[in-house]
Amino acid sequence: MFNRDRWQEIFQTISKNKLRTFLSGFTVALGIFIFVILFGLGNGLKNTFESFFLNDATNLIWVYRGRTSMPYKGFKSNRQIEFKNDDIADIKYNFGMYMDYISPGINRNQKIKYKNEYNNYSIQAIAPGYQFAEKVYLMEGRFINEDDTQNQEKYTVIGRLVRDDLFGKKSPLGEYVDVGGSMFKVIGVFQDDGGDNEERRIYIPYTTRQLMDKNTDKLDQFVIGFKPEIGYTGAMMFEEKLRQFLKDKHQIHPDDRRGIFIRNVADNLQQNQQFASVLQIIVTFVGLGTLMAGIIGISNIMVFVVKERTKELGIRKALGATPRSVIAMILQESIFITTIAGYIGLFAGILILNSLGVTLEDYFIKNPYIDMQTGIFATVILIIFGAIAGYIPARRAARIKPIVALRDE
Structure with missing residues (x-):
């Protein structure tokens, strides 16, 4: 050689x-x-x-409200299901062994204004756990925390593109933006691998949104982060138990598929x-x-x-x-x-x-x-x-x- x-x-x-x-x-x-x-x-x-x-967390169950398609226990069909804060409390109490976190959600589209700059954006009223569900990465400041939701603080975390639109190269931290006629302090800027649509959102505490909506306790949806160790089989069992629990609580016929919609990411992930x-x-x-x-x-x-x-x-x-x-x-x-x-x-x-x-x-x-x-x-x-x-x-x-x-x- x-x-x-x-x-x-x-x-x-x-x-x-x-x-x-x-x-x-x-x-x-x-x-x-x-x-x-x-x-x-x-x-x-x-x-x-x-x-x-796979740009969001993979241990998620999304729950959406719908309209009933069947009469049940004296209730007529086509009834709009309403989620409220006590649903969150009941789910935590009954299914805490399966869960890492739960975040309610209220979605609105409103004009956001800063000085002479303004545009319409998607406003997501959420709880702290939503950061993990959407894999939100903070570029500046911090995210919504438990104190913010408990105290109904007028704080907001804005997306990267919202910052670019309204503030340009200036740091928005500590500045106030007009959200539907209420002034919110910017406490953070986030980016999201989900793309531009995700980064044209702003997040506020869900309790603050409820306060703005005439102090209601209604919710549009919620997302649950289940414990990864329960695996695919455990996630599917959790989904079925959760579905039955919510149908019983909201008086929905067991065979009605339209009263509540559940999307289990574990099933999609597989x-x-x-x-x-x-x-x-x-x-x-x-x-x-x-x-x-x-x-x-x-x-x-x-x-x-x-x-x-x-x-x-x-x-x-x-x-x-x-x-x-x-x-x-x-x-x-x-x-x-x-x-x-x-x-x-x-x-x-x-x-x-x-x-x-x-x-x-x-x-x-x-x-x-x-x-x-x-x-x-x-x-x-x-x-x-x-x-x-x-x-x-x-x-x-x-x-x-x-x-x-x-x-x-």
């Missing part, structure tokens, strides 16, 4: 056969390059899927994970198929290369070279060319993927990438099979008698 004379001989052979060397290396580099690009694009597709479906697994399988098969194509290409090239050198090998054997030394020389040359070309293809593919970034988002491919370990593993596999592809015809050629090899045309 470290024989100086052999390396000199290999470099001389390469320099005298530039076209053959180039074609061999190009086949290897192209195989790895295509593998890296296709595998990276597949990962970019997975990134888009995750940003669409479906999304199954879809993500299918994507992973597709990406893997694409990668394996590309590697197989590369291996076949290398094999064909190596068969041609050895065949072309049959007369040369005959001369070497006539001069006293052993079959073992002939095979070792061809293998060393094959591994050297395959290694150099393989890593050129690998780094070229990674460079292309890194330059793409979000430019392919319109085609549902976001931040394509490939793990360096995966790329190196694929390159090593190609090198190994390149060596095998060189060994088999080299071994066959080394067995040919010198006189037969010298007659080869």
